[in-house]
Amino acid sequence: MAYKVILIENNRVMLERLSSVLRGVEGFELEARFQQAGDALGQGAMYQPNLILLDIDSGHNLALIPEFASTFPSAAILCLSDNWDANNAARMVQSGAKGYLLKPFTAKEFLEAVDTFGKTGMAASSETIAFFSPKGKSGKTTLISNLALSLARKSGEAVGVIDADLQFGDLSVFFNLSPKSTIVEASRDVKFLSPVTLNSYFVEVPEVDKMKILCGTKKPDYAELVDIHSFEEVVKMAQSLFRYILIDLPPGFNPISISAVELSSRTYLTAMISGGYEIHHMKRALEIFKVLPDCDAKIKPVFTRVSPCDENQRRWLSNELNFEVNAILPNEYLMVSAAANNGKMAVESKTNSPLVANINKMADEIIRRGGAS
Ligand SMILES: Nc1ncnc2c1ncn2[C@@H]1O[C@H](COP(=O)(O)OP(=O)(O)OP(=O)(O)O)[C@@H](O)[C@H]1O
Ligand SMILES: [Mg+2]
The missing domain is CATH 3.40.50.300 (P-loop containing nucleotide triphosphate hydrolases)
Structure with missing residues (x-):
């Protein structure tokens, strides 16, 4: 079964860049992409993604994770950010995200992330x-x-x-x-x-x-x-x-x-x-x-x-x-x-x-x- 992916990324250039990486990965279908998290949530009913890539560097996207989790109950949420932050990571997991990926990413890094976090998710507590x-x-x-x-x-x-x-x-x-x-x-x-x-x-x-x-x-x-x-x-x-x-x-x-x-x-x-x-x-x-x-x-x-x-x-x-x-x-x-x-x-x-x-x-x-x- 192909993974259906929704990508949310505020920066237009980055959105294009990540979309083109995702389109080149076999087994993944980019179902929809948005610049605003609110739009993704608003139009959510139209889609049935099993993977959501959510940019957490812009707006209040981090705080919207629980809403994403309830709107798309069968999707795993991976957060995207420019840099790693241990405090953010803990917050993400508590709100229902499975993992964390630095952007921009390559096809290989993306597949590794899905593989690493897809099975077990991030460790909620260590x-x-x-x-x-x-x-x-x-x-x-x-x-x-x-x-x-x-x-x-x-x-x-x-x-x-x-x-x-x-x-x-x-x-x-x-x-x-x-x-x-x-x-x-x-x-x-x-x-x-x-x-x-x-x-x-x-x-x-x-x-x-x-x-x-x-x-x-x-x-x-x-x-x-x-x-x-x-x-x-x-x-x-x-x-x-x-x-x-x-x-x-x-x-x-x-x-x-x-x-x-x-x-x-x-x-x-x-x-x-x-x-x-x-x-x-x-x-x-x-x-x-x-x-x-x-x-x-x-x-x-x-x-x-x-x-x-x-x-x-x-x-x-x-x-x-x-x-x-x-x-x-x-x-x-x-x-x-x-x-x-x-x-x-x-x-x-x-x-x-x-x-x-x-x-x-x-x-x-x-x-x-x-x-x-
Ligand atoms: N329960 C044990 N009974 C007897 N000998 C043991 C036991 N545990 C370890 N040894 C032996 O003691 C030696 C040191 O063990 P080990 O390398 O695990 O210790 P270490 O504290 O990690 O040492 P190092 O300071 O070199 O790191 C080894 O030869 C090991 O086989
Ligand atoms: Mg030793």
Whole structure:
């Protein structure tokens, strides 16, 4: 079935330009076009579009989205704008639009937008989860890889992973990926991107629907090409694409990790048990996080390689920290390293293990919380 499209664009030249792009796209029929949103609504009964492209830069078009949604109940609404604005994006989704496309667009960008937003629509609300570790080798990347897969499988919703461990990010190694674009290109280009075009910087994970990764730098010295402001823009834009965003971070307090914690709705503070000092490091990190007004709700300590890995031990660790430990993962070196070496995560291959059970429990809790918010 051909898509029937209505285009609303105030600028005459732009209207012509976009019309000619749309006329060249197979499978789409430009049913009507208007300069004024009011005219489109007034003559609405004559048309039965299934796609509306609405310029939101002029007049009060943004405020008219609910009226478009009720006049054309079987149409998806994609908004058109000269530039990306995270606040506008949130408002659009709340009023019933499915997505956002920068203009002018090419046929390829238009098709990508329909494909990206046509299936699920923009994420109406997004949960951004940062993974912070006071020191390196905390089991953080192992946790993220498995938790992301578990979340994607269990929720059936879009999960995006951002590798912001700028110098030594290794998520692409965990998943055997050879990315064409990374966080370096995404941050460099973000000024000119919208969610649809940012989506193509994320790499798909083979055989996993709904999960994509924005891989880390290819060389440690590329890290300095990513400035904080652009990184933050990338995360905010990704919030329109993914229901859950998981951010891997370099160890310790640094500008990137601090900014990711600020952007997150929850932060897992991870440390691996190996001798005892890590409890000390965790306490010191918590002291710093306690200045956050929402520290108790936001910061979730997790210990990996815990033995015995049981409720008593979790309570003991919570007592030591004087702060509730959210989750503990058992010592499973052989399992996690074997799984990562062949690009398959433990949650895929070792479904009966205690490690997988605990990671699945974390995913369940995130999904439950998301549903309640
Ligand atoms: N639950 C676990 N039990 C035993 N070993 C583990 C566990 N989780 C991870 N490891 C091992 O610990 C090492 C570090 O894990 P990982 O790379 O996930 O940590 P990280 O905090 O991301 O490290 P980095 O600081 O290098 O980014 C790896 O060899 C991994 O196989
Ligand atoms: Mg890591």
